[in-house]
Each structure stands twice: as structure tokens, then as C-alpha cells.
Amino acid sequence: MSVSWKKGLATVASIGMVGVLLAGCGTNSTSTSNGSSPSTGSNSSSSKPIEGGSITVDSTQAVPDLDPAIAFDTTSAEVDESVYETLITYDKNTYTITPDLATSWDVSPDGKTYTFHLRQGVEFSNGDPMDASDFVYEFQRLLDKNMQPKPSPGSQFFMDIEGAQAFYDGKAKTISGVSAPDKNTLVIKLVKPEQFFLKVLAMPFASAVDPAFVKQVGNAAMDTTKAMGTGPFEVQTNNQNETVLVKNPHYWKKDSYGQQLPYLDKVTINVNNNSTVDALHWEQGQTAFMSPWLIGGDGIPTAQFPTIMNSPKYKNMVLKQDQNSIYYIGLNMKPVLNGKPNPLSNVKVRQAMEYAFDDSQFVKINNGAVLGLNQPLPSTMEGYVKNLDPSATYSLNISKAKQLLKEAGYSNGLTVDMWDENNDGAKKEDQAFQAMMKQIGINVVLHEVTWKDFLTKAMSGTAQVYQSGWVQDFPDASDFLDTLFNSDQIAAGNNMNNYSNPQVDQWLNQAEYSTDAAQRDKLYAQVINKVMSDAAWIPTIQNIGYYCVQSWVHGFYTSPVTYDPFGSIWVDPGHNS
Amino acid sequence: MGAYIIRRIGQAIIVLIGISIIAFLLLYAVPADPARIIAGPHATPQTVQQIRIDLGLNLPIWEQYLKYMGNLLQGNLGTSYIFHTSVMSQISGRMGPTAELALGCWIMELLIGIPLGIYTARHANKVRDVVISALALVGISLPVYWLGLILLIVFGFKIPIFPLGGTGGIYHLILPAITYGITGAAYYLRLLKSTMLDVMNQDYVRTARAKGASERRVIYRHVLRNALIPVITFAGIDIGTLLAGVVLIEETFNWNGMGMLAYQAIGNQDIPVIMGTVLLLAVFVVVFNLLVDIAYGFVDPRIRYD
Numbered sequence: 001m002s003v004s005w006k007k008g009l010a011t012v013a014s015i016g017m018v019g020v021l022l023a024g025c026g027t028n029s030t031s032t033s034n035g036s037s038p039s040t041g042s043n044s045s046s047s048k049p050i051e052g053g054s055i056t057v058d059s060t061q062a063v064p065d066l067d068p069a070i071a072f073d074t075t076s077a078e079v080d081e082s083v084y085e086t087l088i089t090y091d092k093n094t095y096t097i098t099p100d101l102a103t104s105w106d107v108s109p110d111g112k113t114y115t116f117h118l119r120q121g122v123e124f125s126n127g128d129p130m131d132a133s134d135f136v137y138e139f140q141r142l143l144d145k146n147m148q149p150k151p152s153p154g155s156q157f158f159m160d161i162e163g164a165q166a167f168y169d170g171k172a173k174t175i176s177g178v179s180a181p182d183k184n185t186l187v188i189k190l191v192k193p194e195q196f197f198l199k200v201l202a203m204p205f206a207s208a209v210d211p212a213f214v215k216q217v218g219n220a221a222m223d224t225t226k227a228m229g230t231g232p233f234e235v236q237t238n239n240q241n242e243t244v245l246v247k248n249p250h251y252w253k254k255d256s257y258g259q260q261l262p263y264l265d266k267v268t269i270n271v272n273n274n275s276t277v278d279a280l281h282w283e284q285g286q287t288a289f290m291s292p293w294l295i296g297g298d299g300i301p302t303a304q305f306p307t308i309m310n311s312p313k314y315k316n317m318v319l320k321q322d323q324n325s326i327y328y329i330g331l332n333m334k335p336v337l338n339g340k341p342n343p344l345s346n347v348k349v350r351q352a353m354e355y356a357f358d359d360s361q362f363v364k365i366n367n368g369a370v371l372g373l374n375q376p377l378p379s380t381m382e383g384y385v386k387n388l389d390p391s392a393t394y395s396l397n398i399s400k401a402k403q404l405l406k407e408a409g410y411s412n413g414l415t416v417d418m419w420d421e422n423n424d425g426a427k428k429e430d431q432a433f434q435a436m437m438k439q440i441g442i443n444v445v446l447h448e449v450t451w452k453d454f455l456t457k458a459m460s461g462t463a464q465v466y467q468s469g470w471v472q473d474f475p476d477a478s479d480f481l482d483t484l485f486n487s488d489q490i491a492a493g494n495n496m497n498n499y500s501n502p503q504v505d506q507w508l509n510q511a512e513y514s515t516d517a518a519q520r521d522k523l524y525a526q527v528i529n530k531v532m533s534d535a536a537w538i539p540t541i542q543n544i545g546y547y548c549v550q551s552w553v554h555g556f557y558t559s560p561v562t563y564d565p566f567g568s569i570w571v572d573p574g575h576n577s
Numbered sequence: 578m579g580a581y582i583i584r585r586i587g588q589a590i591i592v593l594i595g596i597s598i599i600a601f602l603l604l605y606a607v608p609a610d611p612a613r614i615i616a617g618p619h620a621t622p623q624t625v626q627q628i629r630i631d632l633g634l635n636l637p638i639w640e641q642y643l644k645y646m647g648n649l650l651q652g653n654l655g656t657s658y659i660f661h662t663s664v665m666s667q668i669s670g671r672m673g674p675t676a677e678l679a680l681g682c683w684i685m686e687l688l689i690g691i692p693l694g695i696y697t698a699r700h701a702n703k704v705r706d707v708v709i710s711a712l713a714l715v716g717i718s719l720p721v722y723w724l725g726l727i728l729l730i731v732f733g734f735k736i737p738i739f740p741l742g743g744t745g746g747i748y749h750l751i752l753p754a755i756t757y758g759i760t761g762a763a764y765y766l767r768l769l770k771s772t773m774l775d776v777m778n779q780d781y782v783r784t785a786r787a788k789g790a791s792e793r794r795v796i797y798r799h800v801l802r803n804a805l806i807p808v809i810t811f812a813g814i815d816i817g818t819l820l821a822g823v824v825l826i827e828e829t830f831n832w833n834g835m836g837m838l839a840y841q842a843i844g845n846q847d848i849p850v851i852m853g854t855v856l857l858l859a860v861f862v863v864v865f866n867l868l869v870d871i872a873y874g875f876v877d878p879r880i881r882y883d
Binding site: 062064145146148149150151153155220223224240241272273274276277280281283284286450451455456459491492493 | 610613615622623624627628631656659660661662667726729730733734737741742743744828829830831833837838840841845846
């Protein structure tokens, strides 16, 4: 979803980045910390869950937005998924779409009309009944560019709905493509078929909200202190010190034993800025788990990572999950940049930089807690190319790099400007990159600025070299490739290195609206090979999320797409916190 | 005296206006676009523009400033970009904890600094003076976030006597106060020691000794009393600075005060909150300086404001 920087930075988990975890396609790639035991994906127990009790978890960030139409960051999503529900969701730790507030759905043969049959008897936590008109209302909120306190940052995901653009532009009072023929049926019509549309609908944006409640409290309160959803919990308190969730007495879901969900009476998310202290809280048993979405993007803070990972005591308490977030060094391809000719517009210069890059150093800098990356898709994403074309493959080769620079006419070296955010993690990587480039005579001048300034600079397309990242909005290759390499994304600020290739644009546009999965994979493979042979980016690393879960916490699982499962957690008696 | 006070208040207001202009320029006139940050990367240019208009960011900078100051005079510090609640409401709940923490730190500084100052002055140039003064130098040099974390790990985790951070009463206050006390006490120690040594050479001290007064009486009655004047001055200014300067302590100990609010706001790029906290903290510093200046006249009869 968004441009992201990583690790230990408040901004990561605050603005413009909703991260979603990801495991292998349809498989469970979660494993215990030593990586040797078969993956369970959960901290489960075969005994019957026990109702009651409460847990506390630490978060380095307060929840900025409660309103699902507005929330667009990991911390907010963590809460929203427990308070609100969407038509469909993902089955635990897989990519499989499962019913949520819709029990079933039909798709027309042309792939453009979706008819959802809603679950009956569902109530909001205030007892108001949920029906199809609640979704119609939420779509109107999502597409209202004048909504206060601010418009939904997710409106762009829904622009392929019929009539969405007209409604957004103020030319229509309703969205023609969203209708509720009866209380239990919701029909959504698209302008063009989108193979990934269900994944878009599974994002928390399109949650059921109670129109009467929103009108009563107003959007601002709805976003800050008052929430009203159909999910397992309701918000009792939300401020910058803590968020307290309590059991929704009207929740519809029961477990396989027929017990009413959720099991927990209360969840307290305690805002504690200091991630080192968060880890000590966990080690003392004060908190139920540490999760990458709450503890500054890492799960286990860097300082305690070696201790926790190497301790036999914690061996069975650590879970890990490959994430759909990637990092890269962008190489700006604009021929003239900031009024000067840009040497990076020469493909040979960019390729030389690829050959001089050693991703193992980046892995080392990150405590070995990340994976190397060779393409602009994480290895767990459908569409990932296992065997790249030789022309799209680079391995460390200094003499080849020097040769390429010579061929490009820079045998005496050159100087480039690199932009990044000013934080410790970035600094270490930037300096390593600087040293790598020095070996082939490229002098990298670092400009480390605030996140805001970095984003402004990079999104304006004027940063010559920059380090950035991308976290999925929804698990589909289009969310990475179309957003980051389509030339129509240059103006939007997503395609920050000004990559423009008509052939690639054509492949991307074709794949975007193709309903043939095999054809999409083929097209995306072509895109990846082309982009890599053009050396548009130097892909650096892919994140792994680490979780520490107390042995007295049960029902916890890491998910490829969704956040921490408060709704399914239960605790041993006597572990209230 | 009255004219002096009025003049000083006038100066203080000018200083505050100056601070507001500088802070405003630094925060609002930077080339970054807050609207783009708020809207997120997927937002259309129209959405970004709409936010810009809603926030008044499309206006010339001087107009934005006047508007801000106009609202400020009506007690309105704006609305948080991130939490959409008024900055005033966010700040109001944080002032109490910060005052509590600042007071705790201040008392701890005095409790450590003053006795050690007296002790080293009395034993000047002896080994114990050299050792304590050297330790004081180490104390000044220790970063509070480092010392705080060490104390948390030792006394909150390894030997769990105190809570692992968090806002609360005396129990929660002790570790942060000790942390600040250790790093801040050295200033009092050095100040008191040097002024006491100064005073010890005065004629009236020699006279007191000549009269046969006990050493204890000489030190506490004659030397300390006179040597405390600059210390009181410094302590007055220090409490103002402390109210404004506990950001690192609050962050280290997760103390939900103004400093933490400012820290979080900086991380969130929440400009109205940063602006609000900067202004309020500036007010603390300026007001306490003003109070110290005025108090001079009462504390030291040699000072006149004619």
C-alpha cells in the first residue's frame, strides 16, 4: 500500500503505510524461531478454549484512526479488524478468501457484477441491525472527497466501480454501481473486470458501518473516540496512551464448540514508545505478545533480537512470517534531473550499480532477520519469478560493474545524490551502499532528511537515488508492479524513479484487467524481467515479521494478510493482565 | 518596581511572539507538503488540494501565521492532523504529569546537588572533593536516555523494585527523578561549591570564626545562606527549563506528559501539535525567567529596580 521505510521508526507505523503480513501462497510458512520444526502457524492448544480473561499488549504507536474509511496504517488496522468486519476476509493464515458478513457471492460471467448475499441477524455492537444499505453508505463515505475531517485515502481502490468517478467528482448523488436490492443483498458493478476485486473488498476500508451512529456522533468522533462495528470487540477507550477493547455482546460468531466469540473480555493496547521497554514487559510476562504491527515494525526490537532468538526459554514462543514488504534503492531514470544531465538515465550505469550491490551486507546489518531480494516482488507473492532471465539477474561482480561504467563513458567515476530518511537503520544501510559504490568509483553523496521531507522529495520524482520500500495494500502483484512501474503513476508520486516504458505499461494494463490468472502471471513475469534488465531499481531486502507469544496465550496465529487475531485468542486461567 | 515588572512582561511578550514566528516559519514554511502526507500516497491531486484548502495551507505564509495567532488569542491552538482533536485538549491532560515529573526531577537534583556541593566546598582540594567532582562530571556527561534505560533494566527488570516505565505516582516517579537527578545535580554541586568557596573568604566569615562560632554554625548560618542566592536563581530558571526539557526523560520512561506528546507529534509530523507544545514550553521558560528576575528584588535586598 504504501511507500514505507522500515524498522524502528514511528512514522512507519503511523502514516501512509498499512502493512499486511504475507505467507506462502495458500500455504503456511510460519515456523518456530529455529526454523527447523514443522510450522504450526499458531500458538494453539487442543483443549477447549476458555472464555473470559483479558490481555495487554504494547504498541509503540497510538491508534490514529478508528474510522475504517480513513484508517490507513498498521496500528489502526490492528484495531479496526477487531471492531469492524468486511463482506469477505481471509481464512486464517492463508490467502483463501472466506465469507465474513457475506455468506456467499456470485460473479457474473463477464466478471463485472458481484452479488453478495449477506449474513442475516448480524447486529452492530449497539444492537442496531446490519443490512446491505450499510455498505452502500460506506462506499459513499469512501468516495466522498469532501468528507471531514479528511477524505478516505482509499478512494482510489474503488474507482473501477461503475459511477464511482462521477460520485467522486460530485456529478452524481449516488454511486450507480453499488446497490442494495433488498436488505440482504448487495450488488457491485465494475466498469472493467478486476481479478483482484475481492481482495480489494477484503481491505478494512469497505467495512459495515452504522449510518445512524455515524450521523449521530459525526465523522471526527467516529475516527477518534467512537467506533461502532459488527466485529468481536467494541472500543471502550481510545487515546494517545491506550486503546481498550471490550467484548461486543452482540457478536454473531461462535467457535466449533458452539462457544460465543470472542473469548477475551478485554484487550488493552498500551502505548509505550520505547520498544526496548516493550520487550522487557513481554519478558516479564506483563504483555501477551509482541507483534511487528505493534512494536515499531519489527516485533522484536533490534536490541533484544539476539537475546530472544538465542534463548532456549523463548524457543517455542517465537513465530515468524515472511512479509509482503520489500525495500529497494530507486535509480532515477529521467534524462535531465534538477536541470542537469542525469548519468543514471544510461542503463549501463544503473546495471553497473546492480553488479556492485551486495545484498548479503544488508541482511547482515539487519541481524539476519530479513531476506535478500532480487526483484520487485516478495518471494511469497503470487507472480514472483523463481528463475529470472539472465539479462535480469545480477550478482556481485565488481570487474563487470567497472567495465559497464567504462562503456558508459564514466571510467573516471561519477557522483550521485542519494536521499533517505534520517534514522539509524537507514543510515547503516546507506553507508554500506556508499561503500559498495565507492569500489567502482561512484561517489554517493547522502542526503538524510526527515520522513516527510524524504517523501516530498522522492514523490516529486527528483531524487536521483533513494532508498524506499513498499508494503502491500492487498496481496496481488498489481499492487506492487502497476503502482510502482506504470508510467501513469509518475504524476501520482508512486513511480518515483520515472520509469516509463510503453511496452511495460501495456503489459501492466492488460494484466490489471485480465481475468485469466495464468495470463496475468505471464504478463507480470515479463514486466519483472524487463524492469530488472532495465535496472530500474536495486531490490535490497524483504522483511520477515517476528512475533513473541506467551505460552499461556492460545489461538494466536500469524496471517498472510490480516492482523493479529484478538477475536480468536484465549488465555489460561489466572493470566489476566 | 511596578514599572520594571511591566517592562519585563512586555519584553517577555515580545520574546514569545519572536518564538512563535520562528517556530511557525520552521514548521510551516518548509518545502514539504503536509497535505500530501495526510492524504497518503494513493490520494488524487484533487484530494490533496482539498486537504490543503481545508487546512488553509494554500494561503500566503503571513496570512497563515496571522490566522494562527488570531486563533491562538482565542485559546485555539488548531486541530491535530493525526488525531483530529483540538491541540488544546491534547495538551491539557499532559500538563499535570509533566509538572509532577519536572518537580520530582527538580527536587532530586537539589537533594543530590546541594549536600554534595556543601560537602565538596568544605573539603575542597581533598581527595574526596576530587573524586566527587569527577563523578559529577561523569553525571553531566551521561545521556539521560542511556542512564534511564540502564536503571530500568537493573531496577525495573533484573531486580524488579520499580515499574518498567509508565505514568503514575511516587513509585513511578523515582527512577526518572533519579536519572535526571544524577545528570542535573552536578550543575548545583559546582555552582554551590564555587560560591561557597567565594563566600568562605569573606571578612564576615573570618569574623564569625574569630568570634569562636562553631564550624557548623559558620557554614550553615553565614556561608550557605549567602552562597544560596545564585543557587536559588539557577533553581528558578531550572524548573522552567525542566518543564520544557523533560522530553527525553518522558520518552525513556514512557511518561505521558507534554514532552512525550511533542515527541510523538514530531514522529507523526503532526505540525499543529508540535507548534502548540513548542509555544507552551516556551511560555514556561519565559515565565519562570520572568519570575526569577522579579524575585531577585525580594531575595536580595541589594538589588533595586529604579
